[in-house]
Amino acid sequence: xxxxKQNSPSLSVQEGRISILNCDYTNxxxxxxxxxxxxxxxxxxxxxxxxxxxxKNEDGRFTVFLNKSxxxxxxxxxxxxxxxxxxYFCAARAYSGGGADGLTFGKGTHLIIQP
Amino acid sequence: KAGxxxxxxxxxxxxxxxxxxxxxPISGHRSVSWYQQTPGQGLQFLFEYFSETQRNKGNFPGRxxxxxxxxxxxxxxxxxxxxxxxxxxxxxSSLNTGGMETQYFGPGTRLLVx
Numbered sequence: 001x002x003x004x005k006q007n008s009p010s011l012s013v014q015e016g017r018i019s020i021l022n023c024d025y026t027n028x029x030x031x032x033x034x035x036x037x038x039x040x041x042x043x044x045x046x047x048x049x050x051x052x053x054x055x056k057n058e059d060g061r062f063t064v065f066l067n068k069s070x071x072x073x074x075x076x077x078x079x080x081x082x083x084x085x086x087x088y089f090c091a092a093r094a095y096s097g098g099g100a101d102g103l104t105f106g107k108g109t110h111l112i113i114q115p
Numbered sequence: 116k117a118g119x120x121x122x123x124x125x126x127x128x129x130x131x132x133x134x135x136x137x138x139x140p141i142s143g144h145r146s147v148s149w150y151q152q153t154p155g156q157g158l159q160f161l162f163e164y165f166s167e168t169q170r171n172k173g174n175f176p177g178r179x180x181x182x183x184x185x186x187x188x189x190x191x192x193x194x195x196x197x198x199x200x201x202x203x204x205x206x207x208s209s210l211n212t213g214g215m216e217t218q219y220f221g222p223g224t225r226l227l228v229x
Contacts, residue, residue, distance in 0.1 A: 042222055043205050043222045044205070046219055046220075049217055091158075100170075100171070100212060100213050100216070102148055102160025102162075102163055102171055103160060103207075103218060104160070107157045108157065
């Protein structure tokens, strides 16, 4: 059972417009969420994170929104640039009494920025 | 500051063999986690080490094991390799262990089992 879901395998956006990548989760114990970007033959690169006590976090062109009641988060990229073309992974982490769990990843969304 | 490094980058083994992968974390990072990426299952957590102790373990068979040394470098071992072990193995490091720690990934070791 997938605890982190990225329902769009791919997304095509025109250069300069906003890219919105979505992620849903089912585990209510998740309290830290991260977005990673991955190019082929490379490891994931950290982009931005948000803790469950916040509903928004911004870093330059990247903004992550968290809706805890809906168990939904989204990554906004404004404006989209050609170098943003990559696979984006949503990840979540739970902290239980024994310590933090490993990251649980979604299957990824392939973002294609068109000129 | 240098990033996470993994060696080797590529590896070809045959069924039944064993393999050891190495990971050097970012300088000063004390936690190392390992993940397996396959086309079917995506990125899955294997285990995490902190201060030479395994802190967490994912849902993988006992053929997958690891260790961490006093300098925080980590190794992962897979014994009795199966075809399904073909994957990209990623190592990630973080400063400490804990819920709000960001993990930084290395480039991965691509393992092909024939």
